[in-house]
Amino acid sequence: MKIWTVANQKGGVGKTTTTVSLGGILAKQGKRVLLIDTDPHASLTYYFGIDSEELEVSVYDIFARGTAMESEEILQALCPSTIENLDILPATMAIATLDRSMGNRNGMGLILKKTLAKINEHYDYAILDCPPVLGVLMVNALAASERVLIPVQTEFLALKGLDRMMRTMELMQSSQAKQYNYTIVPTMYDKRTKASLEAYKTLLANYEGFVWPGVIPVDTKFRDASLAQQAPIEYCPKSRGVFAYKALLEYLMKGS
Known part of the structure; x- marks a missing residue:
């Protein structure tokens, strides 16, 4: 299973759209895909019309129980x-408490990596949607990933968020002795505006x-696709945005 993490320390740059689109x-294309929501706002979860607060099991339980969950229990939480072939591991607001309640527990940074290893044979790809803040959730998502995708809105303030994200990865690379394979993805590009052109x-x-x-x-x-609670490839397969994400995916798969 290939594991990709979609992350940036700024909200509103297209992380969830990128996760859902890819x-x-x-x-x-026939791949078995798992999308994982690690954001307390649960945007990815709500995108698909899942009311996470009514679920018996969510990504919170994976952290709360550590590595105690067996593969069958994990699969039942999806x-x-x-x-077809696209499943969601939903988030709840409860994961916002993880840093306070469990952040200092030994091994907390590797929970997701160890969890995904247990269901490795069930999926070809796992894509993790991150919160825009550094904490135990982002640390887990980065530690588990083989490739980091960093969506960056093509405007000045979003570039500042990218600077913070790069510093975070540098710190984690030093502490984990891990070199991140990352790709910056320019998003929300409008060729009619000077701001987009200059930012790009x-x-x-x-x-x-x-x-x-x-x-x-x-x-x-x-x-419109999010309003319809459908992935763009399903709702508007011939839109220019979908064509762009297809081109991005082709680029990523050549480099994987």
Whole structure:
């Protein structure tokens, strides 16, 4: 199973859209895909119409029980999506308490990695949607991942969030002796605006070799797809945004 983490220490840059879009396309290609929500806001969970507060088991239980959950219990906690081969491990607001209640517990940073190892044979891909803050949830998602995707809205303030994200990965690389394979994904690109053009040029100049050479354009179909609680590949398969994510996926698979 390949494990990708979608992360940035700024909200509203397209993390959940990227997770859902790539996961949906992979599933439509016949891959077995698991999307994991590690954000207390549960945007990924609600995207698919899952009311996580009514669930008996969620990603919170995986952290609360540590590595005690067996593979069958983990699989029972997953929710199917409307796309064949695409499942969701939902989040609840309770995971917002993890840093306070369990953050100092030994081994907490590797819970997700060890959990995913138990269901490795059931999926081809796992994609983790991260919260925009550094804590035990982001640490787990980064520790488990083989590739980090960093969506960056093509505007000035989002570049500041990218700076914070890069410093976080540098710190974790030092502490874990792990080199992250990461790709910066320019999102919400609007070629009509100077702000997008300048931000994109800055990304290419400052992070040469780590920026996907394409862009994810502004596409109102994404908003419509989330309203319909469907992955973009299902709701608007011929939209320009979906074509862009297909190009991104092709790029990532060549480098994987």
